[in-house]
Amino acid sequence: MKRSVPLLALGLTVAAATTLVAQDMPHVHKDSQAAPSSAAAMRDSKLTYAKDIAPLLAQNCQTCHRAGEGTPFSMDKYETVKMWSNNIKRMVSTRRMPPWYEDGTTKKFENNRTMAQADIDKVVEWVDAGAPQGDMKDMPKPREFVQGWSIPKPDAVFQLPKPFPIKAYGLMEYQYVIIPTGFKKDTWVQYIEAAPTDRRVVHHIVTYVRVPGSSYFKGVPTNMFFTAKEAEKYKPKMPYMVPDMAPDTGTDGKPTPQTATSKGGGADVPSDWLVGYAPGQTPDIYKDGEAKLIPAGSDLVIEVHYMPNGTATTDQSRIGVVLAKGKVTKRAMTLSADNDKFKIPPFHPNYKVDSSYTTPEDMILVGMHPHMHMRGKDAQYRILFPDGKRETLLNIPNYNWRWQLWYNLAEPIKMPKGTKIECTEHFDNSAANKENPDPSKTVIWGQQTTDEMMVCMFNVVFDAKFTTKQILRPAKTKTADKAPAKPKT
Numbered sequence: 001m002k003r004s005v006p007l008l009a010l011g012l013t014v015a016a017a018t019t020l021v022a023q024d025m026p027h028v029h030k031d032s033q034a035a036p037s038s039a040a041a042m043r044d045s046k047l048t049y050a051k052d053i054a055p056l057l058a059q060n061c062q063t064c065h066r067a068g069e070g071t072p073f074s075m076d077k078y079e080t081v082k083m084w085s086n087n088i089k090r091m092v093s094t095r096r097m098p099p100w101y102e103d104g105t106t107k108k109f110e111n112n113r114t115m116a117q118a119d120i121d122k123v124v125e126w127v128d129a130g131a132p133q134g135d136m137k138d139m140p141k142p143r144e145f146v147q148g149w150s151i152p153k154p155d156a157v158f159q160l161p162k163p164f165p166i167k168a169y170g171l172m173e174y175q176y177v178i179i180p181t182g183f184k185k186d187t188w189v190q191y192i193e194a195a196p197t198d199r200r201v202v203h204h205i206v207t208y209v210r211v212p213g214s215s216y217f218k219g220v221p222t223n224m225f226f227t228a229k230e231a232e233k234y235k236p237k238m239p240y241m242v243p244d245m246a247p248d249t250g251t252d253g254k255p256t257p258q259t260a261t262s263k264g265g266g267a268d269v270p271s272d273w274l275v276g277y278a279p280g281q282t283p284d285i286y287k288d289g290e291a292k293l294i295p296a297g298s299d300l301v302i303e304v305h306y307m308p309n310g311t312a313t314t315d316q317s318r319i320g321v322v323l324a325k326g327k328v329t330k331r332a333m334t335l336s337a338d339n340d341k342f343k344i345p346p347f348h349p350n351y352k353v354d355s356s357y358t359t360p361e362d363m364i365l366v367g368m369h370p371h372m373h374m375r376g377k378d379a380q381y382r383i384l385f386p387d388g389k390r391e392t393l394l395n396i397p398n399y400n401w402r403w404q405l406w407y408n409l410a411e412p413i414k415m416p417k418g419t420k421i422e423c424t425e426h427f428d429n430s431a432a433n434k435e436n437p438d439p440s441k442t443v444i445w446g447q448q449t450t451d452e453m454m455v456c457m458f459n460v461v462f463d464a465k466f467t468t469k470q471i472l473r474p475a476k477t478k479t480a481d482k483a484p485a486k487p488k489t
């Protein structure tokens, strides 16, 4: 049952895995237009929008709630904010906004979005007082956002060859495009971002680095859109997942057409995860001296999953990279501990699946990203050091598959060779799970959100002298397994 698969060797298993969010965003309730509370019932408060609330919304909400970000409303005008004020109060006081699902019992996370209780109280008090505007002279300077990018100005941008048409309704196959980087020498990238041009319809993007000599989609022309099925006419050497990684059958009894991966290691590694996009995800940003590697002559393989939203549109997503300045001593990589061998019985309310990964060399853990679909219930990452010490790193008691978030450690953790990352995820296949499309189904691994995935991604950095081969070689060390401690689950 337990398997550890470095993401590189996994290739598109995880590409497929990053099936996310947008599909059917919860209904937007405009209950703010409901009968305003009578003046008599209103609370007394000195707080005003201009002075007290606008700065809080700018800081906590505007990264997403601004024009062009695919959120239901922008928080740049008093009138709009006032109209939504009852919803804002509800979402903030129940901590459903800003989105953040780890429970605060484990580590500190540098990208933690939770609002301080005192700030939540202010918002509530202000809304209860009738959301007064105050003196607009008190307004903070508007927060500035680089249009389209949240990383510094990219040194190189790789964009889909043309605007891709997205129909108004229906399901769409994953689209792939191979874009040559044109990099003549090994290139280290420190900031990486995938940016849709129409965020309302982009369900997720995954970008891989395809090194020269890789057989991943080999023979498929570059700079054009294709689906995994269309790739077949070029007889690509490795369009699908290797059999030992794919489940035997798909949900309809037919083999599940997973996409490429390799048996792992060496030049035949088809792809290296560069960056993903999903609503709420932040770009990949590394410290000075740390970066991801794009070897000379590599291509980018971009996978985009579009989700029609009722209005036909186009999107021409792009990937931006900022080159590392100065010497890079640590290489960053995205790896994953997955388990694709589960079979969730019908109506099971709490089905447990484990996975693990043991470090083949010394590494530093910098971030974590659990991934499940509609039946995902909770997730936990633990670490087991070679000396037997075990610790919980991340605890997500109420997983929400609509929010595919990374949890980046405020203090990265040193993992000596032989350290084990253990991951446990539970699935709720009961009828009580409102998201469950069909509790009577036995659920196995698959790409669609109505299938499941058990994926525990994580970012590591390690000495740049190690080759990809060394890092992807499965660890022989069994130290961690012999350790006496038992996981507390």
Ligand code: HEC
Binding pocket: 025, 026, 027, 028, 029, 030, 057, 060, 061, 062, 063, 064, 065, 070, 071, 072, 084, 087, 088, 091, 092, 097, 098, 099, 113, 115, 279, 280, 281
């Ligand atoms: C990471 C991006 C992000 C941040 C940060 C964020 N939101 Fe949202 N918000 C969204 C998205 C996307 C939606 C629409 C989907 C949904 O409702 O889940 C949304 C929906 C909402 C809604 C409508 C929900 C409903 O059903 O009525 C409210 C109200 C809201 N957000 C308030 C806030 C407030 C207040 C903050 C800051 C304190 C905030 N959000 C921060 C992304 C964000």
